[in-house]
Amino acid sequence: MEELSSAQQDYLEALLRLERGGGDGASLTDLARALGVKPASASQMVARLKDGGLVTQAPRDMIHLTRAGRTAAEHVETRHTTVREFLTKVLNVPPDVADGDACKVEHALAADTFNRLRDFMDHIGADDIERDNTVPLPLMHRGGTGLLRRIAGGGGRRARLSAMGVHVGTEIRVLQNAGRGPVMIKAGKSRVAIGRGLATCMHVEPTSDL
Amino acid sequence: MATPRKTIRIALAGNPNCGKTSVFNNLTGAHQHVGNWPGVTVEQKSGDFTYDGVRYEVIDLPGTYSLSAYSVEEEVVERFLRTTPPDVLVNIVDATNLERHLFLTAQLIEQRVPMVVALNMMDEAEEQGLRIDDVQLAQLLDVPVVPIIARRNKGTGQLLAWIAQLGFEPRAGACTVDYGPEIEPAIAALAAHLNPREPASPHMRAAMLLAGRVVCKTDEEDAALQARAAALRRDIERHAREPVEDLFIARWYGFAHGVARTCVTQDARERFDLTARLDDVLTRPVLGLVFFGLCMAGTFELVFALGNPLIALLEQVFAWLGASATAVLPTGALRSLLVDGVIGGVGGVVVFLPNILLLFLAIGFLEDSGYMARAAFVMDGIMHRLGLHGKSFIPMLLGFGCNVPAIMATRTLETKRDRLITSLIIPFMSCGARLPVYALFIGAFFAPHWQAPVLMSLYLLGILVAVAMANLLGLLFFGSDRSPLLLELPPYRLPTLRSVLMLVWTRAWSYLKKAGTVLLAASIVMWYLCTHPAPPGGVEHETRFEHSYAGTVGKAIEPLLRPLGFDWKVSVALVTGFMAKEAVVSTLAVVYDVGDGEGGSHALQNTLREDPVFRNRPLVAYTLMVFVLLYVPCLGVIAIFLKEYGWKWTAFMAAYTTVVAWVAAFLVRMAGVALGF
Numbered sequence: 001m002e003e004l005s006s007a008q009q010d011y012l013e014a015l016l017r018l019e020r021g022g023g024d025g026a027s028l029t030d031l032a033r034a035l036g037v038k039p040a041s042a043s044q045m046v047a048r049l050k051d052g053g054l055v056t057q058a059p060r061d062m063i064h065l066t067r068a069g070r071t072a073a074e075h076v077e078t079r080h081t082t083v084r085e086f087l088t089k090v091l092n093v094p095p096d097v098a099d100g101d102a103c104k105v106e107h108a109l110a111a112d113t114f115n116r117l118r119d120f121m122d123h124i125g126a127d128d129i130e131r132d133n134t135v136p137l138p139l140m141h142r143g144g145t146g147l148l149r150r151i152a153g154g155g156g157r158r159a160r161l162s163a164m165g166v167h168v169g170t171e172i173r174v175l176q177n178a179g180r181g182p183v184m185i186k187a188g189k190s191r192v193a194i195g196r197g198l199a200t201c202m203h204v205e206p207t208s209d210l
Numbered sequence: 211m212a213t214p215r216k217t218i219r220i221a222l223a224g225n226p227n228c229g230k231t232s233v234f235n236n237l238t239g240a241h242q243h244v245g246n247w248p249g250v251t252v253e254q255k256s257g258d259f260t261y262d263g264v265r266y267e268v269i270d271l272p273g274t275y276s277l278s279a280y281s282v283e284e285e286v287v288e289r290f291l292r293t294t295p296p297d298v299l300v301n302i303v304d305a306t307n308l309e310r311h312l313f314l315t316a317q318l319i320e321q322r323v324p325m326v327v328a329l330n331m332m333d334e335a336e337e338q339g340l341r342i343d344d345v346q347l348a349q350l351l352d353v354p355v356v357p358i359i360a361r362r363n364k365g366t367g368q369l370l371a372w373i374a375q376l377g378f379e380p381r382a383g384a385c386t387v388d389y390g391p392e393i394e395p396a397i398a399a400l401a402a403h404l405n406p407r408e409p410a411s412p413h414m415r416a417a418m419l420l421a422g423r424v425v426c427k428t429d430e431e432d433a434a435l436q437a438r439a440a441a442l443r444r445d446i447e448r449h450a451r452e453p454v455e456d457l458f459i460a461r462w463y464g465f466a467h468g469v470a471r472t473c474v475t476q477d478a479r480e481r482f483d484l485t486a487r488l489d490d491v492l493t494r495p496v497l498g499l500v501f502f503g504l505c506m507a508g509t510f511e512l513v514f515a516l517g518n519p520l521i522a523l524l525e526q527v528f529a530w531l532g533a534s535a536t537a538v539l540p541t542g543a544l545r546s547l548l549v550d551g552v553i554g555g556v557g558g559v560v561v562f563l564p565n566i567l568l569l570f571l572a573i574g575f576l577e578d579s580g581y582m583a584r585a586a587f588v589m590d591g592i593m594h595r596l597g598l599h600g601k602s603f604i605p606m607l608l609g610f611g612c613n614v615p616a617i618m619a620t621r622t623l624e625t626k627r628d629r630l631i632t633s634l635i636i637p638f639m640s641c642g643a644r645l646p647v648y649a650l651f652i653g654a655f656f657a658p659h660w661q662a663p664v665l666m667s668l669y670l671l672g673i674l675v676a677v678a679m680a681n682l683l684g685l686l687f688f689g690s691d692r693s694p695l696l697l698e699l700p701p702y703r704l705p706t707l708r709s710v711l712m713l714v715w716t717r718a719w720s721y722l723k724k725a726g727t728v729l730l731a732a733s734i735v736m737w738y739l740c741t742h743p744a745p746p747g748g749v750e751h752e753t754r755f756e757h758s759y760a761g762t763v764g765k766a767i768e769p770l771l772r773p774l775g776f777d778w779k780v781s782v783a784l785v786t787g788f789m790a791k792e793a794v795v796s797t798l799a800v801v802y803d804v805g806d807g808e809g810g811s812h813a814l815q816n817t818l819r820e821d822p823v824f825r826n827r828p829l830v831a832y833t834l835m836v837f838v839l840l841y842v843p844c845l846g847v848i849a850i851f852l853k854e855y856g857w858k859w860t861a862f863m864a865a866y867t868t869v870v871a872w873v874a875a876f877l878v879r880m881a882g883v884a885l886g887f
């Protein structure tokens with residue numbers, strides 16, 4: 001898919017919301033109103049999105065997102081909510097300000113920057129951020145000990161770590177941590193090497209100096 | 211006396227590295243290789259034995275940490291237990307780490323299959339000051355518990371007695387894991403809808419369904435059941451505010467933790483922890499890498515320094531054989547077949563046996579000592595930067611022994627992507643079968659002090675190409691997400707002489723078997739193709755060969771290989787090398803008609819040195835070794851690839867390795883010429 005302009009992204013996002021709001025597709029007037037633009041310019045943009053295969057519109061009929069259009073729109077929306085969450089939950093920005101800022105920032109972030117932001121939000125467990133005193137495992141130094149408090153993220157991570165004897169709530173000791181590459185820990189009686197990416201999802205409450 | 215009724219099927223299950231293979235060997239008296247890194251048993255192995263007049267079949271399941279089907283092994287074990295439950299399940303647990311091993315036991319108990327728990331590593335537990343109350347453990351689990359020391363074959367008798375008893379009077383324990391008020395009602399509701407004719411217990415199947423893990427293909431109401439399970443799952447998650455999966459994990463862990471706490475006591479004495487001390491040094495960032503490098507260099511040094519005198523000895527034996535055969539037999543086809551075909555061809559390969567054995571001795575030692583997993587740890591950082599997975603390192607190392615088990619070992623990788631990429635580059639790992647080819651050419655064309663470095667350069671080149679290809683394949687076909695490294699580091703153990711020798715012996719035996727079958731056949735066929743059709747009376751050997759079938763084939767391929775500097779004789783050898791790489795050597799021996807008089811590889815080396823293609827040109831020899839290193843490994847690899855990945859990937863593998871080999875050999879030749887070699 002080609003890079004979408006920020007205006008196009010806004011249109012897709014607005015269409016997604018309108019579709020979710022119920023009803024069958026969105027009319028041109030609704031769309032223009034939602035975005036605060038003139039129906040004429042909205043119609044122009046819709047034509048362009050149609051060429052790009054992102055929406056369908058029979059003459060004088062409602063506008064629908066195509067499958068590709070929906071994927072793109074959802075993608076834009078994720079960016080928006082991630083940035084918004086970062087602003088509200090980490091920086092404590094009021095929600096309405098955050099919403100406006102997120103609209104502007106979301107287009108400006110490079111893909112890599114966004115990925116990092118998302119990883120960070122995953123890491124701190126954005127759903128219900130507890131301001132606790134845990135640190136991600138890779139920040140612990142060799143010889144440090146701590147209690148494993150959380151394992152963020154899905155994909156069976158908790159299941160796999162648990163089965164290897166690394167449970168939430170157990171005491172772990174860092175055996176090796178070179179600052180890059182995997183981290184070696186001892187949990188209970190098991191010695192386990194954990195790739196750095198995975199280790200970042202493990203939140204440890206230190207019981208010694210880091 | 212009981213009439214021998216049906217065979218009793220036993221399955222061995224347990225965590226990786228719990229000693230399953232050792233128990234398997236104890237039970238069956240078989241000679242499977244044990245390894246001290248998690249995941250040596252990657253394929254179901256089976257064997258049988260007779261006890262008290264009854265036949266038992268033993269299936270050694272791959273080691274798994276749980277039955278959640280996150281990796282291929284877990285899937286294999288889970289499916290095995292669900293679809294074809296054994297008569298008796300032997301769960302082997304490591305007494306030194308009971309809590310963790312009971313996590314799997316908690317899931318196995320749910321299978322409702324007659325089960326014995328073998329409490330292994332009792333010697334180590336005792337050393338560590340752990341006291342395990344096996345009577346209480348048996349009570350809590352409601353299955354027999356037998357303390358054993360598999361490594362020293364202690365307790366096997368008692369284990370067998372229990373297996374026999376359960377085989378005749380099947381009794382599954384009544385112990386269950388209580389999943390708590392959120393989950394149990396849902397399990398009951400689901401279980402009521404399951405097909406009761408299925409072999410596995412409905413409670414367990416319902417639990418698995420609920421955890422969203424298992425597709426019960428054998429149930430007719432499959433889709434409806436899935437939907438029902440999904441609805442129940444959503445309900446539970448809404449109330450518990452936690453994924454169902456986590457609830458299960460918590461319960462299994464709770465069970466394991468509770469049982470272990472009741473049954474294990476530890477004295478307070480401080481002990482010397484060898485593993486901790488060694489790891490402290492051997493896995494440090496720089497030191498670890500240096501040590502690993504030394505290990506590898508030491509291995510190659512060993513292979514040559516110790517191997518060469520032994521090879522010389524074997525050469526003499528074959529020379530003597532050749533000479534006696536020549537002396538005894540009258541001139542004619544029979545003598546030619548025996549001396550040129552059999553003794554020259556097979557002998558040319560068999561003399562390199564010492565090299566192979568030493569290589570496996572070294573690999574076996576690294577594997578059994580537990581160091582292999584550390585090597586994966588210290589290499590993970592580098593592997594990642596090279597675009598590979600840290601865990602693929604172990605299969606790659608195994609590939610130096612033989613590519614076939616290495617490709618099987620890729621099953622320990624979690625994602626299909628990682629497995630395929632690793633399997634596709636394993637053929638570039640120079641296996642033992644290529645060693646005879648190197649030994650032949652390195653011995654003939656390089657001065658003694660250059661031999662080990664040249665050999666090492668080939669291995670390194672293989673690794674380099676593998677890394678480059680992994681990245682390229684990753685980019686071309688698979689995208690770049692990789693599953694994270696997660697690897698258990700077993701305690702260091704002194705390898706038992708028995709287990710290392712067993713590995714060396716099985717390898718030696720399979721090498722000799724290969725020499726006696728495939729290579730013998732290849733040699734005879736080659737001899738026939740090289741000597742027929744009979745040349746028009748009284749021509750020189752050289753021209754006689756040119757007229758033969760083999761010559762014709764070689765000539766046909768020659769244009770393709772000419773740019774690499776190979777002639778038609780080498781081309782023929784490369785074609786037969788496709789069956790097994792050692793065949794390159796045996797074919798050359800036949801093609802060059804050595805074997806008379808001197809015999810063995812020495813004669814072949816002399817002949818090669820004088821051959822116009824190679825004369826005074828180590829570069830051509832090196833180019834040839836590069837080509838042999840990289841092109842399609844052998845029929846064995848093709849077969850395992852077919853089995854694991856289907857014919858499309860197999861065809862791709864065969865084609866791309868050959869192309870890579872050609873290009874690499876060509877570049878080496880060009881570079882060599884440019885540098886004035």
Ligand SMILES: Nc1nc2c(ncn2[C@@H]2O[C@H](COP(=O)(O)OP(=O)(O)OP(=O)(O)O)[C@@H](O)[C@H]2O)c(=O)[nH]1
Nearest residue numbers: 227228229230231232245249250251273331359360
């Ligand atoms: N000290 C001690 N070591 C043992 C005992 N049983 C097995 N071992 C060692 O444990 C290691 C692993 O044994 P294996 O039999 O290969 O274990 P496995 O479960 O088949 O391992 P995988 O094939 O990797 O799943 C080997 O180094 C054995 O020598 C025992 O009772 N005591």
